[in-house]
Amino acid sequence: MSSKQKFIGRSVPRLEDRTLLTGQGRFAADVNFPGQWAMRVVRSPIAHGRLRGIDASAALTMDGVHAVWTFADVAHIPPIPFRLTGLKALEPYQQRVMASDFVRYVGEPVAVVFADNAYIAEDAAETIELDIEPLEPVMKATDAPGPFDATKNTEPDVLHKGYGDVDAAFKAADSIVTLELSVGRHSGVPLETRGAIGYYNEALGRLEMHGAAKVPHWNRDTMGRMLGRTRDDFQLFEGHVGGGFGIRGEIYPEDLIVCAAALHFRKPIKWIEDRREHLITANHSRQQTHRIRAAIDAQGRILAIDDEFFHDNGAYMRTHAATVPDLAAAMLPGPYRVPAYRATAHIRLTNKTPCGTYRAPGRYESTFVRERLLDAIAANVGVDKVEIRKRNLLPKNAMPYALGLETLGTHIVYDSGDYGLLLDKALERAGWPKLQKEIAKRRANGEKVGAGVAMFVEKSGLGPFDDVRVEVKNDGNIELVTGAASVGQGVETAMAQICAETLGVDYTTVNVIHGQTDRIGRGLGAFASRVTVMTGEATKRASTKLRAHILNLAAELMQAEPTQLDIVDGEIVRTGGAPGPSMKLIDLAKAKPGELIAEDTFESTHMVYPYGVHVAAVRVDAETGGVAIEKYVMAYDVGKAVNPMLVEGQIAGGLAQGIGGALFEEFLYDEGGEPLSVTFADYLMPTAHEVPESSILITEDAPSPLNSLGLKGAGEGGTNPVGAVIASAIDDALQRPGAILSLPVTPQRLRAICKKT
Amino acid sequence: MSEKTDVTLTINGKDYAIAVEPRRTLADAIREDCGQTGTHIGCEHGVCGACTVIVDDAPVRSCLMFAVQAEGKAIRTVEGLADGDKLHPMQQAFMDNHGLQCGFCTPGFLMLAVGVLEREPNISDEALIDVLSSNLCRCTGYQNIIKSVRAAAQEMRK
Ligand code: FES
Ligand code: FES
Numbered sequence: 029m030s031s032k033q034k035f036i037g038r039s040v041p042r043l044e045d046r047t048l049l050t051g052q053g054r055f056a057a058d059v060n061f062p063g064q065w066a067m068r069v070v071r072s073p074i075a076h077g078r079l080r081g082i083d084a085s086a087a088l089t090m091d092g093v094h095a096v097w098t099f100a101d102v103a104h105i106p107p108i109p110f111r112l113t114g115l116k117a118l119e120p121y122q123q124r125v126m127a128s129d130f131v132r133y134v135g136e137p138v139a140v141v142f143a144d145n146a147y148i149a150e151d152a153a154e155t156i157e158l159d160i161e162p163l164e165p166v167m168k169a170t171d172a173p174g175p176f177d178a179t180k181n182t183e184p185d186v187l188h189k190g191y192g193d194v195d196a197a198f199k200a201a202d203s204i205v206t207l208e209l210s211v212g213r214h215s216g217v218p219l220e221t222r223g224a225i226g227y228y229n230e231a232l233g234r235l236e237m238h239g240a241a242k243v244p245h246w247n248r249d250t251m252g253r254m255l256g257r258t259r260d261d262f263q264l265f266e267g268h269v270g271g272g273f274g275i276r277g278e279i280y281p282e283d284l285i286v287c288a289a290a291l292h293f294r295k296p297i298k299w300i301e302d303r304r305e306h307l308i309t310a311n312h313s314r315q316q317t318h319r320i321r322a323a324i325d326a327q328g329r330i331l332a333i334d335d336e337f338f339h340d341n342g343a344y345m346r347t348h349a350a351t352v353p354d355l356a357a358a359m360l361p362g363p364y365r366v367p368a369y370r371a372t373a374h375i376r377l378t379n380k381t382p383c384g385t386y387r388a389p390g391r392y393e394s395t396f397v398r399e400r401l402l403d404a405i406a407a408n409v410g411v412d413k414v415e416i417r418k419r420n421l422l423p424k425n426a427m428p429y430a431l432g433l434e435t436l437g438t439h440i441v442y443d444s445g446d447y448g449l450l451l452d453k454a455l456e457r458a459g460w461p462k463l464q465k466e467i468a469k470r471r472a473n474g475e476k477v478g479a480g481v482a483m484f485v486e487k488s489g490l491g492p493f494d495d496v497r498v499e500v501k502n503d504g505n506i507e508l509v510t511g512a513a514s515v516g517q518g519v520e521t522a523m524a525q526i527c528a529e530t531l532g533v534d535y536t537t538v539n540v541i542h543g544q545t546d547r548i549g550r551g552l553g554a555f556a557s558r559v560t561v562m563t564g565e566a567t568k569r570a571s572t573k574l575r576a577h578i579l580n581l582a583a584e585l586m587q588a589e590p591t592q593l594d595i596v597d598g599e600i601v602r603t604g605g606a607p608g609p610s611m612k613l614i615d616l617a618k619a620k621p622g623e624l625i626a627e628d629t630f631e632s633t634h635m636v637y638p639y640g641v642h643v644a645a646v647r648v649d650a651e652t653g654g655v656a657i658e659k660y661v662m663a664y665d666v667g668k669a670v671n672p673m674l675v676e677g678q679i680a681g682g683l684a685q686g687i688g689g690a691l692f693e694e695f696l697y698d699e700g701g702e703p704l705s706v707t708f709a710d711y712l713m714p715t716a717h718e719v720p721e722s723s724i725l726i727t728e729d730a731p732s733p734l735n736s737l738g739l740k741g742a743g744e745g746g747t748n749p750v751g752a753v754i755a756s757a758i759d760d761a762l763q764r765p766g767a768i769l770s771l772p773v774t775p776q777r778l779r780a781i782c783k784k785t
Numbered sequence: 786m787s788e789k790t791d792v793t794l795t796i797n798g799k800d801y802a803i804a805v806e807p808r809r810t811l812a813d814a815i816r817e818d819c820g821q822t823g824t825h826i827g828c829e830h831g832v833c834g835a836c837t838v839i840v841d842d843a844p845v846r847s848c849l850m851f852a853v854q855a856e857g858k859a860i861r862t863v864e865g866l867a868d869g870d871k872l873h874p875m876q877q878a879f880m881d882n883h884g885l886q887c888g889f890c891t892p893g894f895l896m897l898a899v900g901v902l903e904r905e906p907n908i909s910d911e912a913l914i915d916v917l918s919s920n921l922c923r924c925t926g927y928q929n930i931i932k933s934v935r936a937a938a939q940e941m942r943k
Contacts, residue, residue, distance in 0.1 A: 040879055041881065042880070042883070044888070045879070045880045045885060045888075046872075046882070048885060048887075048888030048891055049863075049867075049872065049876040049888070049889075049891060049895070050823070050863065050867055050876065050878060051821070051822070051823020051824070051862065051863035051864040051866075052823070053823070053888055053889075054822075055822075055825065055889060057825075058818070058822040094924070147806070147808075147809070193901055193933075216888070216923075219825075219833060219835060219889045219890050219921060219922065219923045219924075220825070220827065220885070220889045220921055221825045222828070238942070259923070268826075268887070268888065268889075269887060270825075270887045270888070270889030270890075270926055271886075271887045271889060271923045272887075273923070301936065302829055303827070303828040303829060303830065303833075358841070361910060368893070485869075510839070514815055515887060516886045516887020516888060516924055517887075518886070541916070563801040580856055609822065616797065649850065673883050673934070674883070676883075677883050677886060677925065677929065679923075680926035680929065681886060681923075681924045681925050681926045682926070683926050684923075684925075684926035684927065685923070707828070707832065708828050708830065708832035708833055708921065709830070709832055712928075713921055713923065715918035715919075715920075716914050716917040716918040716930070716931060717914060717915075717918040717919060719926050719927045719928065721928055722926075722928065746926075763940055
């Protein structure tokens with residue numbers, strides 16, 4: 029019996045907090061170098077046009093302006109390549125760092141100004157005159173493809189996924205349910221805008237980029253190749269990051285331009301995005317239209333699903349390439365048994381901001397579509413929405429379940445799960461039968477109230493590897509170096525907890541270093557809810573190794589067998605409290621400087637699959653089109669929660685973003701391609717008023733068999749089904765199945781729906 | 786536009802003599818001329834509240850005020866909240882209730898909440914949510930922020 033402290037599974041306070049709470053955080057805009065120049069980007073004011081000329085003469089005469097660059101100055105930089113899900117057919121549509129002959133969205137960089145400070149750079153940018161001949165823009169992904177340039181059109185590729193005999197199933201069906209559904213264009217919109225600071229470190233002959241996020245190692249390798257730098261003479265540094273959500277930290281044009289300029293001018297170059305720029309140039313996401321059909325039997329059991337959808341990717345294929353449509357197509361079946369399946373995904377370009385991923389990419393969309401379909405099937409056969417789900421759910425004994433589809437380079441195999449159990453738990457937490465009674469009563473009094481339920485399977489823990497190095501430093505503190513990154517989700521604390529418990533020290537003594545490409549050779553960063561699973565398991569392995577190594581070293585000094593020793597609270601003691609001398613870790617570290625170190629790797633070729641259920645009750649105001657969320661319950665099985673408080677935090681935060689996409693947020697454009705959502709006054713994110721108190725149930729019923737702790741990631745489960753469940757609840761409130769066919773359900777739209785009878 | 790005026794900003798009790806253009810925002814002056822980067826800029830158009838500081842006991846959005854307008858006024862920023870190593874009850878409450886994730890909105894929320902509670906220690910729950918809805922957070926979903934501020938309110942009343 030050891031009295032070792034348990035940290036895994038405990039809601040300990042975050043190590044990150046003190047720095048952030050006292051204003052000592054170091055975000056991109058906080059990074060400064062003496063003698064730096066500010067960069068301002070001149071952007072196309074026209075959605076589609078031929079760029080005929082740029083006149084920068086006035087800017088160049090202004091005091092404090094050093095240079096203006098146009099395409100010719102960056103022509104040596106190749107187009108920005110794909111990071112995930114790249115396809116040959118998509119490559120000709122990659123974005124250059126500045127426009128050369130054509131502009132394809134409002135906000136596309138056409139020139140940059142370098143000046144003494146941001147105010148002067150902005151003044152100068154305003155004097156630059158652009159000669160652009162306007163061309164007809166393509167604004168709808170569902171319209172027939174238009175020209176991209178002389179040789180290509182705006183449909184770069186069509187993805188096909190599926191299995192089974194779909195056509196036979198439709199022939200054999202008792203009935204067929206058909207829907208057209210669409211999800212609006214919204215995105216992560218972190219509160220910190222993007223920023224990049226290029227710095228040429230003369231002393232080391234090293235080019236540096238500060239303000240990195242998400243995937244520093246991948247970006248270093250890729251940008252290094254693009255700029256002709258080696259791994260040693262190009263390094264990226266991640267400071268604090270003010271929210272990620274998929275969009276921050278991908279390689280954008282501005283990152284490359286600041287680095288190229290720092291190298292060329294041998295001056296630190298600082299670029300900090302303003303909010304308008306962010307809303308028109310950083311990755312958008314989500315916008316899809318699905319035409320879906322289900323073949324069902326008389327009991328509402330699904331025989332086949334056939335889905336054709338149109339993915340509006342904006343003006344270029346950015347780093348995520350086909351990731352979002354691919355995930356949407358691959359994960360649409362969700363927790364249900366779908367004997368035959370076919371998805372046809374049209375990747376379409378329009379003259380809008382290019383797209384990438386946003387929290388639960390492809391799943392927010394496909395869960396909305398699938399769960400609307402389940403509700404429609406329920407209405408078709410006349411059973412309730414819970415019953416229809418139960419009839420179609422995959423049973424526990426089907427696990428592990430090979431879906432027969434691939435995405436992100438791996439076969440989808442649901443590793444573990446008990447979907448029916450979680451549904452029961454969620455309904456119980458929501459008090460479903462009582463809720464139904466109350467709703468019926470209030471409805472009889474004329475209130476428009478209703479409830480919805482939605483289920484989903486998430487994915488997380490994308491490999492293929494993660495490395496971790498752990499060392500006991502001479503001051504007795506532990507240093508953990510990883511190639512993971514942080515976007516504010518609590519990586520340092522979670523890794524410290526796993527390391528501390530494994531090793532036998534206090535978690536506050538573990539100092540986690542991440543996002544520094546000069547500290548560890550390779551790393552995959554933070555995306556797709558991968559860190560806790562991949563880096564967590566690597567941390568466990570490295571810490572286990574270090575522990576064994578420490579006990580071996582101590583055994584010699586303490587004249588004992590390693591098996592007779594244990595580490596408790598940073599002290600090496602005899603196992604089970606047996607009497608005998610002990611030794612502090614710090615003393616061993618001093619006695620063996622540089623030796624208390626271990627490294628390990630976790631490799632995995634399969635993802636893990638957390639799953640969840642959301643239940644919502646809403647009240648609709650038919651006069652104003654407003655939706656009040658009266659109750660919201662989220663049940664999520666994460667296999668093992670390292671820090672339940674952080675998991676709940678992720679889920680609650682994810683809910684707010686899901687509500688934004690369900691009810692408020694949308695990037696709108698006029699027919700000419702002019703963006704209409706350019707400030708926080710017209711891109712509406714939920715505030716403390718709109719986000720309800722929610723009830724979060726974290727379960728650990730189905731630990732993952734793919735890692736030693738049973739971990740499944742938790743970053744996206746709060747967001748995934750929110751559009752689906754809100755739509756279901758509004759339908760119910762209106763007592764009109766299938767009333768909601770598109771998101772967001774803004775007040776204007778809902779009023780229009782209420783008026784239509 | 787480049788004529789500069791001399792102003793002295795008093796931030797957390799310390800004077801900073803700086804020269805700024807009349808159009809320079811207070812947020813930029815605090816961050817860049819006075820080096821206090823705890824105050825953040827999220828929108829520069831008065832909606833997100835990340836730049837909230839306390840000026841003469843009232844929370845204000847420092848992106849909507851010019852530096853020259855703050856001359857002679859007492860400015861408080863997040864850097865002045867803690868008493869040495871001891872966190873302000875508001876900071877402590879945010880830590881205890883997981884009221885922050887990325888921490889970018891946090892200084893703005895702290896200053897907003899402290900400013901309001903100092904003036905109105907017995908603020909009602911409803912009014913409190915009204916006040917907090919004037920700042921944006923993209924990470925937390927707000928519930929933990931509300932919890933934190935409620936907890937701090939109790940503590941501050943003691
Ligand atoms: S930066 Fe001042 S309110 Fe957003
Ligand atoms: S904690 Fe990230 S924006 Fe509020």
